[in-house]
Amino acid sequence: MNIVSGLINGLSLGAIYALIALGYTMVYGIARMLNFAHGDIIMVGAYAIYFAVGISDNPVVSILGSIVFAILICTLMGVITEGLAYRPLRGASPLAVLITAIGVSYFLQGIAQMAFGAKALPITLPNLGTIRLFGTSISVGTIITLILGLILMLALTLFVKYTRTGRAMLAVSEDNGAAQLMGVNVNRIIMLTFAIGSALAAFASLFYLFSIPSVDPKLGSMPGIKAFAAAVIGGIGSIPGAVIGGLLLGLIENVCKTVPGLSQYTLAIEFGILILMLLIRPIGILGKKRRVKV
């Protein structure tokens, strides 16, 4: 294990966390809620891939087919949960929304368990092999994760900054009422935010399966909660913050796992950093203090 491969593996893992963290942070920024069911969308995506991956013996077709199917199912699931569970609670107390989100999380897990059983199902993704880079061998899946992950984050950033809809998202996140005065349909923007977040989660599902090729109903919990920590570390509500937080957490996790004697403390260290961040700078690395509105 040299530094380069450590860096690439860490950033690649971080890209997965960042993609999930983006979903948390965008939904928080725009709908002012913590969607704790977001991690379970990854589980939904993983099952989608489990069923779609066999459509072809050609590895490229198989991967492309399963990611498209996963995006479809995840987006649908994100929009449905928003419409059925969260929309009726618009304007309700944040605690009610939070509890609902936790409920949705268990609901999705329960449905998956009823449908596919509680046992982990092994999944055979096409073997993409490894390549030699800077004197070490690195799996192609890791490289794809890193590069595609960064491209997706860049695309999202450009979308938000330079399109009419993206501007509306920023506007809603800053001042919901003023955005309505501009003619923005806030419910539509919130739905779209859930759709985008869920589509990114579908990619995260595929990338996650590259490293751990098995599917179970609780698969989304741990990456979900870690990505949430990443979003908070980066500054919840901030898109670049989620990217930085995610990549940082991935690097730290990879270091913990490779340093002898440290690996069993990985989780403690990661969440320790979250606690430290909350003590030192509760708004996160790139978080902004919100103006208090009277």
Next chain:
Amino acid sequence: MALLEVKDLEVYYGVIRALKGISFEVSKGEIVTLIGANGAGKTTIMQSVIGLIPARAGTVIYNGTDITRLPCHKVVGLGMTQVPEGRRVFQELSVHDNLLMGAYSSKDKKQIKKDVERICQWFPRLGERLTQIAGTLSGGEQQMLAMGRAMMSHPDLLMLDEPSMGLSPLLVDEVFEIIQEFRKDGTTILLVEQNAGKSLAISDRAYVLENGRIVLSGTGKELMESEEVKKAYLGG
């Protein structure tokens, strides 16, 4: 026919009756002002008319359409817009992006570009600061931006909620001049102000609001000369 017709409007905050049956109208081409002290219900009227706060009773008719139960974004689509109290420009967006948000309902990019130029002619200061982040503008510049942003949508009815609040006397004069410019441009104006003197002077008609009720109405001139208004709002 009135462009905006509000009838017996009632709004509650919880159990508190903030508007106790408000009726007024604004005709095409007019400048109409609602004056009243803090807490009289001016902002509540503005937000309720445009659909940000639901009305408990009464009707709001705009251009012949009943908009009482219409959500805000649909009302805005009908050609009504508002410069809200406290300006509420998007602090984290650039001046240019704020103006583009004002044209959100339109997808005609050429027209939008022309409109940005038009706004910059009205407010040259904004033209010089298009790429600047709105949060870094001075209070006066933010007020200009809020007004420019509202005009991006070519409203038939522009509602302004306390546009002179927190501005220096010089800027207040500028704001009232621009409001008259807007009217000359064909925009009907509904103004809410605490600065009764300045706003009555430019108004065709005005209403005096007290505790959620309209207690007096008349032309701007009549109200300026009314003893009650002089005592309560014009400092004797």
